[in-house]
Amino acid sequence: MERRTFLRSVAAAAAAVSTPRVGTLAGMLTPPGYRAAVHVGQVPPDVLAVTGDGREVVIRGRDIAELARSLRGRVLLAGSEGYETARLVLNPSFDRHPALIAQVTGAADVRRAVDFARGNHGLLLAVKCGGHSFSGASTCDRGMMIDLSPFRAVQVDPTARRAWVTGGSLLGAVDHEAMDHGLATPLGTVSHTGVGGLVTGGGFGRLARRFGLSIDNLESVQVVTADGRLLRASAGENEDLFWGVRGGGGNFGVVTAFEFRLHPLERRVIAGRIRFPRSRARESLELYAEYAPTAPDEIQLDWGIALPPRGEEAVVGFDICFSGRASDLERALGPIRRLGTPMEDTLEEKDYVEVQRAGDITDPRAQAGYLKNGFVTRITPGLVTPIVEALEGHPERGTGVNFVQSGGAIGRVAPEATAFPQRDAEFMMLGGTGWAHGGDADPQEHIGYMRSFWGEHLEPHTHGFYTNDMPLEAVDADVARNYRDNLTRLVAVKNRYDPQNLFRLNANVQPSG
Ligand code: FAD
Numbered sequence: 001m002e003r004r005t006f007l008r009s010v011a012a013a014a015a016a017v018s019t020p021r022v023g024t025l026a027g028m029l030t031p032p033g034y035r036a037a038v039h040v041g042q043v044p045p046d047v048l049a050v051t052g053d054g055r056e057v058v059i060r061g062r063d064i065a066e067l068a069r070s071l072r073g074r075v076l077l078a079g080s081e082g083y084e085t086a087r088l089v090l091n092p093s094f095d096r097h098p099a100l101i102a103q104v105t106g107a108a109d110v111r112r113a114v115d116f117a118r119g120n121h122g123l124l125l126a127v128k129c130g131g132h133s134f135s136g137a138s139t140c141d142r143g144m145m146i147d148l149s150p151f152r153a154v155q156v157d158p159t160a161r162r163a164w165v166t167g168g169s170l171l172g173a174v175d176h177e178a179m180d181h182g183l184a185t186p187l188g189t190v191s192h193t194g195v196g197g198l199v200t201g202g203g204f205g206r207l208a209r210r211f212g213l214s215i216d217n218l219e220s221v222q223v224v225t226a227d228g229r230l231l232r233a234s235a236g237e238n239e240d241l242f243w244g245v246r247g248g249g250g251n252f253g254v255v256t257a258f259e260f261r262l263h264p265l266e267r268r269v270i271a272g273r274i275r276f277p278r279s280r281a282r283e284s285l286e287l288y289a290e291y292a293p294t295a296p297d298e299i300q301l302d303w304g305i306a307l308p309p310r311g312e313e314a315v316v317g318f319d320i321c322f323s324g325r326a327s328d329l330e331r332a333l334g335p336i337r338r339l340g341t342p343m344e345d346t347l348e349e350k351d352y353v354e355v356q357r358a359g360d361i362t363d364p365r366a367q368a369g370y371l372k373n374g375f376v377t378r379i380t381p382g383l384v385t386p387i388v389e390a391l392e393g394h395p396e397r398g399t400g401v402n403f404v405q406s407g408g409a410i411g412r413v414a415p416e417a418t419a420f421p422q423r424d425a426e427f428m429m430l431g432g433t434g435w436a437h438g439g440d441a442d443p444q445e446h447i448g449y450m451r452s453f454w455g456e457h458l459e460p461h462t463h464g465f466y467t468n469d470m471p472l473e474a475v476d477a478d479v480a481r482n483y484r485d486n487l488t489r490l491v492a493v494k495n496r497y498d499p500q501n502l503f504r505l506n507a508n509v510q511p512s513g
């Protein structure tokens with residue numbers, strides 16, 4: 001099961017990890033029936049909000065009006081048209097209500113919104129791009145959300161092989177514009193994922209073994225830091241910020257522009273899935289464990305086991321994208337063909353951009369789910385056995401374990417070259433469970449199952465986790481440990497660019513001051 005398919009079935013994290021709702025006092029301050037976005041000249045009522053460190057503060061209506069006047073974009077309050085849509089993220093388990101939302105159209109708006117959050121006692125601040133954060137990091141209760149969705153543009157220079165992408169853009173636009181010139185950069189596998197979140201956290205995808213993670217293909221970024229400055233960062237300018245943004249997530253500010261290197265790529269790639277019944281699980285996973293680390297960089301080979309609900313048949317198999325020469329495909333598939341005739345084989349030549357959007361989720365908020373992840377250096381017999389023997393199905397939930405192949409060009413970058421340290425991993429392992437959102441299913445039961453299965457059988461074989469799929473349970477110490485030897489430098493960068501920890505809704509690097 002490919003990661004995107006897998007994520008579709010577990011498309012939301014734990015509903016049970018509930019968060020406080022908007023306080024009643026906030027309701028009193030914002031009268032019902034207050035409808036429109038805050039218009040220039042209009043003074044809305046005062047709004048109750050919280051700061052990053054949890055203190056309640058009142059934001060004065062005239063300050064909100066002043067913010068609205070200063071933006072090209074819009075300011076939304078509870079009850080404003082568009083507020084109910086803007087506050088949502090992909091994961092339906094998160095039903096949070098920011099005190100106000102600034103919908104920004106450019107870097108100037110972002111600067112004003114950041115100034116506003118900092119100037120109002122350091123409001124709890126969420127930054128939303130594609131809204132895919134599984135842990136709901138891009139929304140909040142009673143804080144401020146900067147919604148980057150009106151800030152979307154991609155420009156390609158085919159001669160220089162560069163793409164300039166604004167901070168609110170989605171992956172699909174980059175793939176589409178770049179491939180128009182026979183070019184591509186490594187990005188994730190679902191086209192409506194945000195560039196802002198995916199790229200600052202790392203960026204795995206179908207081309208990453210060939211060209212590196214998304215962060216490895218950044219030439220420069222522009223960032224609005226906590227003090228409201230707009231800084232350019234590259235290998236020669238604000239190098240520490242450039243280093244931190246590549247793997248340190250949104251810890252240092254709002255990235256308003258990304259400059260990517262592009263690579264020539266044939267529009268036609270060979271992609272699809274090869275499926276077997278569950279009885280072939282051990283054999284196929286053992287083959288995968290042995291072969292994947294030696295496979296050529298041109299192949300992205302993911303293995304998964306899926307146990308669907310309602311007694312449907314469990315399947316195992318490979319999701320494959322091969323971007324090399326067609327004549328080299330069979331060699332690249334290696335020993336997989338030794339498994340004999342599969343129950344399904346959809347491998348064929350396809351348009352790369354279509355492959356990249358084939359897994360898009362039409363109704364992502366219909367599914368709730370729970371996800372764990374961890375990096376794996378070797379798939380040992382001790383890891384194979386519980387996956388093929390002990391993983392249990394359930395009539396109401398889908399359950400699965402999935403390996404995303406790492407290695408190749410990802411592993412040829414030094415762990416200290418960017419803030420992303422897990423360069424030694426050959427795989428990223430995901431374990432998840434999904435159920436119909438709002439149905440009769442007991443989320444606690446499903447979450448409890450995966451949590452204990454993962455903790456007992458899988459976690460001992462992992463070395464850290466992917467911050468972009470950060471487990472809900474991760475506490476500060478886990479996050480700090482996960483940055484490995486890069487933590488000290490990350491703290492220094494944080495101290496320099498965000499000493500008050502304004503940007504804390506992420507895999508947070510705590511400033512030491
Ligand atoms: P958001 O929820 O908008 O933001 C997530 C975090 O990023 C927040 O902390 C936010 O503050 C920060 N952020 C967002 N924009 C900016 C910005 N411009 N500047 C600074 N900080 C910012 N990951 C992969 O590597 N490869 C995949 O193929 C992949 N597939 C996925 C498929 C699905 C269906 C889902 C749900 C997730 C997938 N992921 C994948 C994980 C994905 O990388 C993370 O969920 C990522 O955070 C999504 O980015 P976003 O902008 O959509 O998220």
